[in-house]
Amino acid sequence: MAKNSKTFSFEFFPPKTDSGLENLTSLAQKLETVPAEYFSVTFGAGGSTQQGTLDTCKSLFDSTKVPVAPHISGIGSNKESIALALQAYKEYGFKRLVVLRGDLPSGYGSKGDFPYAIHLIEFIQNKFDNYFDIEVGAYPETHPEAKSPEDDLKYFCDKFSAGAKGAVTQFFFDADVYFRFVENCAKLGVEQPITPGIMPIMSKDGLMRMARNCGAKVPSTLIDKLEKFDTEDDLKKFGVEYIASLTQTLLDNGAPGIHFYTINQLNPTNQIINLID
Numbered sequence: 052m053a054k055n056s057k058t059f060s061f062e063f064f065p066p067k068t069d070s071g072l073e074n075l076t077s078l079a080q081k082l083e084t085v086p087a088e089y090f091s092v093t094f095g096a097g098g099s100t101q102q103g104t105l106d107t108c109k110s111l112f113d114s115t116k117v118p119v120a121p122h123i124s125g126i127g128s129n130k131e132s133i134a135l136a137l138q139a140y141k142e143y144g145f146k147r148l149v150v151l152r153g154d155l156p157s158g159y160g161s162k163g164d165f166p167y168a169i170h171l172i173e174f175i176q177n178k179f180d181n182y183f184d185i186e187v188g189a190y191p192e193t194h195p196e197a198k199s200p201e202d203d204l205k206y207f208c209d210k211f212s213a214g215a216k217g218a219v220t221q222f223f224f225d226a227d228v229y230f231r232f233v234e235n236c237a238k239l240g241v242e243q244p245i246t247p248g249i250m251p252i253m254s255k256d257g258l259m260r261m262a263r264n265c266g267a268k269v270p271s272t273l274i275d276k277l278e279k280f281d282t283e284d285d286l287k288k289f290g291v292e293y294i295a296s297l298t299q300t301l302l303d304n305g306a307p308g309i310h311f312y313t314i315n316q317l318n319p320t321n322q323i324i325n326l327i328d
């Protein structure tokens with residue numbers, strides 16, 4: 052159990068099978084004992100895992116006391132289908148949402164009614180009369196499609212003007228990058244919490260693949276270290292210590308909490324939390 056008074060949130064993706072959902076639910080019950088602020092569940096762009104997101108959120112809601120925040124992404128969707136998904140979230144009692152643009156699956160034609168996250172935020176606020184508490188995505192190392200870091204920062208800050216209450220970052224490995232980003236946002240008037248998103252290290256190839264997909268920089272010193280381990284167990288042990296140290300630095304220097312990308316596994320997230328003061 053973490054001794055830090057700051058809270059943690061945990062992100063899951065919808066399992067593909069009933070037994071996967073049962074396993075995830077019992078995993079969430081174990082994380083419930085940590086001061087978990089909320090559990091969040093990802094949503095496929097174009098609605099590809101819409102039902103899976105709802106089913107997973109319901110299962111977590113029914114089986115734990117932790118608030119559940121479904122994600123919703125707008126790209127490739129129309130207003131009718133998004134309104135239906137939101138209505139279902141509201142009827143089940145979910146109040147917090149993680150609102151994203153999403154990435155169009157390859158071969159998917161139209162951007163639909165919500166080309167950027169801000170359009171979806173504005174739609175949600177209008178249609179549901181500010182009912183939902185909205186978290187948004189943040190990119191301390193700049194979103195890979197951004198025209199410039201300045202543009203990206205401006206568009207990010209606009210999401211707060213549209214009603215977002217907080218943000219969760221893409222994962223990163225350099226605490227200074229996060230603190231610089233928070234400082235730049237503050238200069239543009241952002242006072243809402245920006246929570247670091249933390250990705251545990253499970254394997255070198257997996258880490259490099261995920262980092263490539265979302266534009267996160269992996270320090271060369273970290274890559275060098277990951278190449279040196281003979282066994283998977285040694286690499287995982289190092290990964291836990293490395294990420295625990297990053298997490299500790301973030302918390303000690305003012306991060307409002309930590310959002311863990313759990314990849315639907317109890318460890319290494321739980322092991323990292325156990326190392327934090």
Ligand SMILES: Cc1cc2nc3c(=O)[nH]c(=O)nc-3n(C[C@H](O)[C@H](O)[C@H](O)COP(=O)(O)OP(=O)(O)OC[C@H]3O[C@@H](n4cnc5c(N)ncnc54)[C@H](O)[C@@H]3O)c2cc1C
Pocket residue numbers: 092093094095096122123124149150151152153154166167168169187188189194195196197198202203204206207219220221248
């Ligand atoms: C915490 C977190 C959770 C996530 N969960 C999911 C999920 O569940 N499902 C999913 O599909 N994806 C998810 N993603 C991935 C996310 O959808 C993608 O990274 C996506 O590419 C960007 O989403 P965004 O909401 O930040 O987009 P936006 O804020 O819309 O920004 C996307 C890009 O467009 C630019 N931009 C923004 N507004 C404008 C504008 N008005 N005009 C011109 N350019 C603009 C920005 O600079 C940026 O380059 C998640 C990401 C994070 C950080």
